[in-house]
Every structure is written in C-alpha cells, then in structure tokens.
Amino acid sequence: MTAAVSVDLGGTWLRIRSGDVIERVPSPSALRQPGVAADNLLQQLMDTLDRHAPHGAAVNISCGAALDEQNGVALGSGPLWGGAPTGEIPLLSMLSSRRPDVHWRLVNDVTAGLASFALGFARPTDRHIAYFTISSGIAARTAILTDRSIPVDHRGLQGEVGHLRASTSAPEAVRTLPCACGGIGHVSSISSGPAVQAVADVLEIRYDVDTFASSLAAGDPDSSRLLRTVVEPIAELIRTMIALDPRLDRIGIGGGVAEGLWEFYERELTGQLAETRSYADSLTPERVADIIHLCRPGDIDTLAGADAIADGFLRVTKI
Ligand SMILES: [Zn+2]
Structure with missing residues (x-):
C-alpha cells in the first residue's frame, strides 16, 4: 500500500501527518526567519519534506500561499517567502525533481x-x-x-x-x-x-x-x-x-x-x-x-481537506 502523508504549510508551523501521528515543526518561512532569502527558505522546506516522505509515498500539501493548483506554481507570498523576486515559485516541479518517486499534490490552504x-x-x-x-x-x-x-x-x-x-x-x-x-x-x-x-x-x-x-x-x-x-x-x-x-x-x-x-x-x-x-x-x-x-477551533481540518481534494471530492477547474 502507498504510504500517505498530509502536510499543512503555514507561515508559522509546518504540520506533517503520517498515519495517526501529527508532527509540528517551525515553518521555514519569512515570518519565522525574517531577512533569510526565499531560496534558502525553500531549500529548508525541500529538506524537511524529503525527510518525511517515505519511498513512493503520496504526499498531499495544503499550502498557505496563493497557488495555481493545476501546475503547482505558488505566487510569492508574504508570510511564507517574503515575496519571491520573480513572484512565482514552481513548487511542484521543485518537489518532483527532488523526489521523483513521490506523488506530490499541492492545494491552497483556503481550498x-x-x-x-x-x-x-x-x-x-x-x-x-x-x-x-x-x-x-x-x-x-x-x-x-x-x-x-x-x-x-x-x-x-x-x-x-x-x-x-x-x-x-x-x-x-x-x-x-x-x-x-x-x-x-x-x-x-x-x-x-x-x-x-x-x-x-x-x-x-x-x-x-x-x-x-x-x-x-x-x-x-x-x-x-x-x-x-x-x-x-x-x-x-x-x-x-x-x-x-x-x-x-x-x-x-x-x-x-x-x-x-x-x-x-x-x-x-x-x-x-x-x-x-x-x-x-x-x-x-x-x-x-x-x-x-x-467555525469553532477544530471544525476545519486543512489536512483532511487537502486529502479530500486529492481524492477528487472537489475539482479545481480553470475557466
Ligand atoms: Zn494588500
């Protein structure tokens, strides 16, 4: 069976769920590390996700940045990367080239x-x-x-x-x-x-x-x-x-x-x-x-939401 990992990437915390265990680590973000270059923050993110993804896993990520969900391109966003110089971060292709064995799915956290x-x-x-x-x-x-x-x-x-x-x-x-x-x-x-x-x-x-x-x-x-x-x-x-x-x-x-x-x-x-x-x-x-x-605290579970989108519960459709 393919291992499933769900990730919530916020400006403050990175939450990673594998099975019933949720691990919370400080986000490598501009909010946490002001003044650190976006490239460096992204490298830290890649390293952390790489460590947490078993071989051949399916990883669903809820991402706290504006994101084109069809091609996995994030727009430079304040709390996460402090506004990338180009304004666009090809997050999905970065993850796929780092770990081609993993099936990565990215959704925006509001989605x-x-x-x-x-x-x-x-x-x-x-x-x-x-x-x-x-x-x-x-x-x-x-x-x-x-x-x-x-x-x-x-x-x-x-x-x-x-x-x-x-x-x-x-x-x-x-x-x-x-x-x-x-x-x-x-x-x-x-x-x-x-x-x-x-x-x-x-x-x-x-x-x-x-x-x-x-x-x-x-x-x-x-x-x-x-x-x-x-x-x-x-x-x-x-x-x-x-x-x-x-x-x-x-x-x-x-x-x-x-x-x-x-x-x-x-x-x-x-x-x-x-x-x-x-x-x-x-x-x-x-x-x-x-x-x-x-909503009361606990009503919304973005990890479950990211999994639901990956499972086709709702389809993001470009019009
Ligand atoms: Zn504004």
Missing part, C-alpha cells in the same frame, strides 16, 4: 479549508458554498456543489479578497493603514490578525490579544468599537457576495481571528449583516443564521 468545511457542514440542498479564512491573511473560496467544482481564473486564483480595498465607515487613519502587500487600506490592512493591533493603535484603543475576548465579554465599549471596525470590511464583502449570488447557500468563517473570538465575532458579523439599509437587503436575522457558520 483545503473549503473542502473541509464542505465535508463537515454542507447540507444536501446547498448549491454554492464559500469559506473565508481570517487569520494572518484573508481570503475566500467558493465551490459549486451542484457539479463539485471550484472555478478559478487563468492564473489559478479565486477569492483573493484580502487585497481588495476595504469597504469601511472607519476614520481616515484606519482607511489608510498599509497592507503587507504594499497596498493601502486593503481588507487585510484592517481585518487580519496583525491588523487588529494596527487598527487599535490608530483608534487609540488599548488592545491585548490575550484579554480581548474577556474585555468584549465585560462589555468594554472601546473593545466593542475595535471589533466592529475590524469586522466591517468582512461583513461588507459577504453582503456583496450574497447580493451577487442568490445560490450562495452557506458561508463558513474560519481562521484564527474569527475562531479565537468565536461568539463575539459571530454576534458582531451577523448583527452587521442583518442591518437593513435599503430595499435591496434580503438578509433577515433568520436568513443570516441560515447562511453563516462561524
């Missing part, structure tokens, strides 16, 4: 998260299903369950919403916050994990990641204002997605920021979505509750 969400939470009647990750970066992905496809563009991308301009009613100082990509006022500049601190700083709100949930529980008005500000661009994106696609029946919200603040994030997000502003709004609180699923 893997979407597959895991669909496996765990899609209902038989759901037609289109989306998954958002709100963590060190922000992205969304939508699957068409009626034909089990995930349509992507000519570069293999879909749902890279983190680097769109944020729709926000926040003051100028928030709207002009820089983004890790070099842009200004992006959704990631306001709503990602690192952005919460930046937003708190410009709003002159005391913020501590470890006590944020307890100050929200205590009803602290500054903490509530901070949460409202960082959730707003996400709520606006979701409102737009629902307005454009009447078949979007289910949206999962995951990632460390949302999962860590679970009930508070859910209450704020669903409250903003249920606001009626015009005749165009169709989002009653009941409909919002039917569509939105706030």
